[in-house]
Amino acid sequence: MNNELQQIEAHIEQNRDRWVAELARLCAQPSVSAQNFGIQECAELVKTMLEEQGFAAEVMPSGGHPVVYGEGNGRSAKTLLFYLHYDVQPPEPLELWESPPFELTQRGNKVYARGVSDDKGHIIARLAALAAVREVLGELPCNVKFIIEGEEEVGSPNMPGFVEQHQEKLAADACIWEFGSVDFDGRPTQSLGMRGICFTELSVKTAVRDAHSGLGGSIFPNAAWRLTWALSTLKDQNERILIPGFYDNVVGPSERDLALLDATPDDSAELKASFQLDGYLRGLEGGLEWKKTAVFEPTCTICGLTSGYQGAGVKTVLPAEARAKVDFRLVPDQSPAEVVAKLRAHLDAQGFSDVEVKLLGGGRPAKVDPDDPFVQIAVETATAVYGEDPVVEPLIGGSGPNYPFIHVLGLPLVSAGIGYPGSQVHAPNENVDLDYFVKGIKHTAHIIYRFGNE
Amino acid sequence: MNNELQQIEAHIEQNRDRWVAELARLCAQPSVSAQNFGIQECAELVKTMLEEQGFAAEVMPSGGHPVVYGEGNGRSAKTLLFYLHYDVQPPEPLELWESPPFELTQRGNKVYARGVSDDKGHIIARLAALAAVREVLGELPCNVKFIIEGEEEVGSPNMPGFVEQHQEKLAADACIWEFGSVDFDGRPTQSLGMRGICFTELSVKTAVRDAHSGLGGSIFPNAAWRLTWALSTLKDQNERILIPGFYDNVVGPSERDLALLDATPDDSAELKASFQLDGYLRGLEGGLEWKKTAVFEPTCTICGLTSGYQGAGVKTVLPAEARAKVDFRLVPDQSPAEVVAKLRAHLDAQGFSDVEVKLLGGGRPAKVDPDDPFVQIAVETATAVYGEDPVVEPLIGGSGPNYPFIHVLGLPLVSAGIGYPGSQVHAPNENVDLDYFVKGIKHTAHIIYRFGNE
Numbered sequence: 001m002n003n004e005l006q007q008i009e010a011h012i013e014q015n016r017d018r019w020v021a022e023l024a025r026l027c028a029q030p031s032v033s034a035q036n037f038g039i040q041e042c043a044e045l046v047k048t049m050l051e052e053q054g055f056a057a058e059v060m061p062s063g064g065h066p067v068v069y070g071e072g073n074g075r076s077a078k079t080l081l082f083y084l085h086y087d088v089q090p091p092e093p094l095e096l097w098e099s100p101p102f103e104l105t106q107r108g109n110k111v112y113a114r115g116v117s118d119d120k121g122h123i124i125a126r127l128a129a130l131a132a133v134r135e136v137l138g139e140l141p142c143n144v145k146f147i148i149e150g151e152e153e154v155g156s157p158n159m160p161g162f163v164e165q166h167q168e169k170l171a172a173d174a175c176i177w178e179f180g181s182v183d184f185d186g187r188p189t190q191s192l193g194m195r196g197i198c199f200t201e202l203s204v205k206t207a208v209r210d211a212h213s214g215l216g217g218s219i220f221p222n223a224a225w226r227l228t229w230a231l232s233t234l235k236d237q238n239e240r241i242l243i244p245g246f247y248d249n250v251v252g253p254s255e256r257d258l259a260l261l262d263a264t265p266d267d268s269a270e271l272k273a274s275f276q277l278d279g280y281l282r283g284l285e286g287g288l289e290w291k292k293t294a295v296f297e298p299t300c301t302i303c304g305l306t307s308g309y310q311g312a313g314v315k316t317v318l319p320a321e322a323r324a325k326v327d328f329r330l331v332p333d334q335s336p337a338e339v340v341a342k343l344r345a346h347l348d349a350q351g352f353s354d355v356e357v358k359l360l361g362g363g364r365p366a367k368v369d370p371d372d373p374f375v376q377i378a379v380e381t382a383t384a385v386y387g388e389d390p391v392v393e394p395l396i397g398g399s400g401p402n403y404p405f406i407h408v409l410g411l412p413l414v415s416a417g418i419g420y421p422g423s424q425v426h427a428p429n430e431n432v433d434l435d436y437f438v439k440g441i442k443h444t445a446h447i448i449y450r451f452g453n454e
Numbered sequence: 455m456n457n458e459l460q461q462i463e464a465h466i467e468q469n470r471d472r473w474v475a476e477l478a479r480l481c482a483q484p485s486v487s488a489q490n491f492g493i494q495e496c497a498e499l500v501k502t503m504l505e506e507q508g509f510a511a512e513v514m515p516s517g518g519h520p521v522v523y524g525e526g527n528g529r530s531a532k533t534l535l536f537y538l539h540y541d542v543q544p545p546e547p548l549e550l551w552e553s554p555p556f557e558l559t560q561r562g563n564k565v566y567a568r569g570v571s572d573d574k575g576h577i578i579a580r581l582a583a584l585a586a587v588r589e590v591l592g593e594l595p596c597n598v599k600f601i602i603e604g605e606e607e608v609g610s611p612n613m614p615g616f617v618e619q620h621q622e623k624l625a626a627d628a629c630i631w632e633f634g635s636v637d638f639d640g641r642p643t644q645s646l647g648m649r650g651i652c653f654t655e656l657s658v659k660t661a662v663r664d665a666h667s668g669l670g671g672s673i674f675p676n677a678a679w680r681l682t683w684a685l686s687t688l689k690d691q692n693e694r695i696l697i698p699g700f701y702d703n704v705v706g707p708s709e710r711d712l713a714l715l716d717a718t719p720d721d722s723a724e725l726k727a728s729f730q731l732d733g734y735l736r737g738l739e740g741g742l743e744w745k746k747t748a749v750f751e752p753t754c755t756i757c758g759l760t761s762g763y764q765g766a767g768v769k770t771v772l773p774a775e776a777r778a779k780v781d782f783r784l785v786p787d788q789s790p791a792e793v794v795a796k797l798r799a800h801l802d803a804q805g806f807s808d809v810e811v812k813l814l815g816g817g818r819p820a821k822v823d824p825d826d827p828f829v830q831i832a833v834e835t836a837t838a839v840y841g842e843d844p845v846v847e848p849l850i851g852g853s854g855p856n857y858p859f860i861h862v863l864g865l866p867l868v869s870a871g872i873g874y875p876g877s878q879v880h881a882p883n884e885n886v887d888l889d890y891f892v893k894g895i896k897h898t899a900h901i902i903y904r905f906g907n908e
Contacts, residue, residue, distance in 0.1 A: 214852035217753030299671030398668035
C-alpha cells in the first residue's frame with residue numbers, strides 16, 4: 001500500500017466518530033417510502049449533506065418520490081457514479097426494537113437504527129471515503145456523480161424511466177452499487193449481477209358475494225378452485241414452468257460464470273439447517289449444480305394465497321374471490337413485460353380468461369462482465385482492505401434496478417460496502433458493525449483512488 | 455278444522471305476546487357456542503323454562519356443551535321427540551346490528567335478536583304449541599321428549615355419541631326437527647333429508663420460517679405450491695372428484711325423489727341474479743338436472759386458502775406454511791370417516807404425504823321416507839295452516855345431525871317452524887316475522903294433535 005493510501009486509511013480511522021455522527025443525523029430523519037413518511041424531508045437533508053461536502057446537489061422529480069442528484073469534479077476526465085437510496089423499510093413491528101428505530105443507538109461495537117445499513121450507512125460511507133481521498137490528495141482523482149433515489153424499498157418503479165430520461169446528465173465510466181457485505185466467514189463478496197423480477201397478482205371473482213357451501217357447492221363457480229386450477233397449470237411438480245415460451249430468452253451461465261460460481265463457498269448445509277428444510281428441490285444437495293440452480297434458473301414462486309375463510313375451525317363458505325401473489329425471478333435475457341404477456345396468453349389458452357393478471361412490480365435481470373477492468377479494481381482493492389480475496393458471485397438470486405445502469409448507461413458496476421450477515425436489514429434492530437463500517441469506507445476509498453489514478 | 459283445533463289456534467293467537475315475552479327472556483341470555491359465552495347459564499334457563507311448562511328437565515353432560523333433556527307424559531302411548539338447540543352463532547360484526555343482539559327489539563311486525571329464529575324462536579314455538587294443545591285438551595295427546603343441544607352451531611360434534619349412548623332414554627316414535635321455513639313465495643317447505651358433511655383442513659409446512667423469494671425460489675420447497683398441487687389432484691375442472699373410490703357408496707335419488715324434486719319451484723334464475731353468477735357449473739341452466747345436481751351430487755369445496763403475504767402490493771416471500779379448508783358435502787350412503795380415509799390414501803399415493811389432513815367436523819347424510827305416515831301428517835297439517843300445499847324437498851344441500859335420529863333412533867323426522875327467507879339467520883339483524891311465528895306454532899300444534907290422536 002503506497003503512502004497516499006496509508007494516509008487515506010488513517011484519515012478514515014481518525015474520522016470514524018465524525019461519520020457515525022453524520023449517520024445518526026441521517027437516521028434521525030425517517031424516510032419510509034411504503035408509508036410516504038418523511039420522504040421529502042429526507043431528500044432535502046441528503047441534498048444538504050452533499051452540499052456540505054462540496055458537491056453540487058439538486059432534488060429532482062422522478063414521477064414518484066424525488067431523486068437526489070449530486071456531482072463534483074476531480075483531476076481526471078473519468079467519472080464515477082454512485083447509486084444509492086435514501087428511503088428505508090417500515091420499522092414495524094416496533095415492539096421488537098430494543099431502541100427507537102429513528103434514533104441511532106450504540107450498543108457495544110454496533111449502532112442500531114432503521115436504515116443504518118440499508119442504505120443510509122452506505123450514503124455516509126461514500127461521503128466519508130470521498131472526504132478522506134480529497135483531504136489527502138487535495139482534490140478528487142476523478143469526477144463523481146450521485147443518484148440517490150427514494151423508492152428502492154418499493155421496487156424502484158421509476159428508476160428505469162429516470163435513467164432513460166437523464167442519460168446525458170448521468171453519463172459516467174463506472175458505477176459503485178448501493179450495497180456490499182462480507183459473508184458469514186467475514187470474507188468480502190463481490191456481486192456482478194442480479195436476477196430480474198416480475199411480481200404479479202392473479203385474482204378471480206366468480207360472484208358478487210360468498211355463498212353457503214351447502215347451497216352452491218355443486219352448482220356455483222368457486223373462485224378458490226378457479227385460482228387453484230389456474231396456478232397448477234403454471235409449474236409442474238418437477239419445477240418446470242409450463243408457460244409456453246417462458247424459457248425462450250434464457251441465456252445460461254457462461255463457462256466463466258460457472259468457474260466463478262464453483263469458487264464460491266458452498267453454504268447449502270448451513271442454509272438447510274437454518275430453515276430446517278427436509279431437503280432441496282430436484283434432489284439437489286449442494287455443489288455446483290445447486291449453486292447454478294439457485295441463481296441461474298428463473299423461478300415461479302407463489303408468495304401468497306388468500307381466499308374465503310382463514311380463521312380457526314369450521315366455516316362452510318364458498319368463496320366469491322381468490323387472489324395469489326406470484327413472483328417470477330428472471331435470468332438474462334428475460335424481461336417482465338415478456339413474461340406477463342406469455343402468462344396472459346397461457347391462461348387464456350388454458351381456459352382461464354376469468355383470472356386477472358396485474359403486474360405489481362418488475363425489473364430486468366442484468367450482469368457485468370467479470371473481466372471488466374473496473375471489476376478487477378473492486379476485487380483487488382477488496383483483497384487489500386480485507387486481507388483476503390473476495391467471493392465473486394456472477395449473479396445473485398435477488399433483484400434490483402441495475403439493468404438501466406448496465407444496459408442503458410453502459411456502466412460496469414461493482415458492490416462495496418459496510419454490510420455483514422447480522423445487519424438485520426429489513427428487520428427490527430437493523431445495525432452496523434463499526435469495524436465493517438470502517439472497512440467498507442476504506443474499500444470505497446481504495447476504489448476511488450485506483451479508478452482515478454489509472 | 456274441528457272445534458278442538460279451532461280452539462287451539464285461538465289460544466295461540468291470544469297468547470302471542472306472552473310467548474314473544476318468553477322469547478325475549480331466552481334471547482337475553484347469550485349462548486355463543488363458538489365463544490363458550492353464556493352456555494351453562496342458557497342451559498339452566500332452558501331447563502327452568504321447560505319446568506315452568508310442567509316438564510321434567512335435566513342438564514346432561516355430552517362431552518362438550520351440555521344437553522338439556524326434558525319429558526312429559528300424555529294420553530296415548532306414542533312419544534314425540536323435539537330436537538332443538540339453545541346455542542347461537544356469534545353476533546359479530548356488531549356494528550351492523552341496528553339494535554343490541556342480546557336484547558329482543560320489535561320493529562314493525564318483526565322482532566330482532568341473535569338466535570331469535572335459529573333456534574330460540576323454535577324452542578319457544580314448541581312450548582307455545584304444547585301449552586295451547588294441553589290447555590284446550592286438558593292433557594297432552596301423546597308423550598313428549600326434548601333434546602336441546604348446545605353445539606349445533608359448531609357442527610354438533612357430540613350429538614351422534616350422545617344419541618348412541620342414550621338410545622333408551624330418547625326412544626320415541628317420531629321427531630320434529632329444529633327448523634322450518636316458508637320459501638320466497640310464502641309457501642311452507644318440508645325437508646326430508648340433509649346431505650352429510652366432511653369438513654377438513656389441509657396444511658403443509660416446508661420450513662421453520664418464510665424465506666426471501668430471491669434466495670429460495672429455485673431450490674426451497676414452497677408450502678403454497680405443495681398445497682396448490684395437492685388440491686389440484688382432488689377435483690378436475692369438470693367437477694369430477696378424483697379421489698379413488700369417492701363415489702363408491704353414492705346411492706342416487708329414487709324415482710320418487712326425482713318426482714318430488716321436479717315438483718319443487720325452480721329458483722335458478724333468482725339465485726343466479728342474486729349472486730350475479732356468469733352461469734352455473736357444468737352448463738346447467740335450471741330444471742330437474744340443475745335441482746338434482748344441486749343436492750344429490752357430493753361436493754368438494756375449497757372454503758378458504760391462506761399462505762404467505764396477503765396484503766396490498768409486493769412482498770417477495772417464499773411461504774413456509776399453507777392451509778386450505780376443504781368441505782365435502784356427502785350424499786347417501788357416504789360417510790365422513792370413509793372420505794377422510796380415502797383422501798389420505800389419495801394424497802399419499804400422489805406423493806403428498808407432507809400434506810396433513812385434519813377432520814374439523816363431520817356428519818353423515820340421512821333422509822326420511824317420503825311416504826312415512828308422519829311425513830304425511832306434517833304435509834297435510836301444513837296445507838291446513840298455510841292454506842297451500844308445502845314444497846316437499848327430498849334432500850337439501852345443507853347438513854345437520856339428523857343421521858343418528860333417523861338411523862340410530864329409527865325415527866321419521868319432519869320440519870316445522872317459524873322461519874322465512876328474510877330471517878338473516880347467522881347474520882346481523884336476525885329476526886322473526888310475527889305472522890310466521892304464529893303460523894309455525896300452529897303448524898307444530900297441528901302435528902302434535904294429529905300425531906297423538908291417530
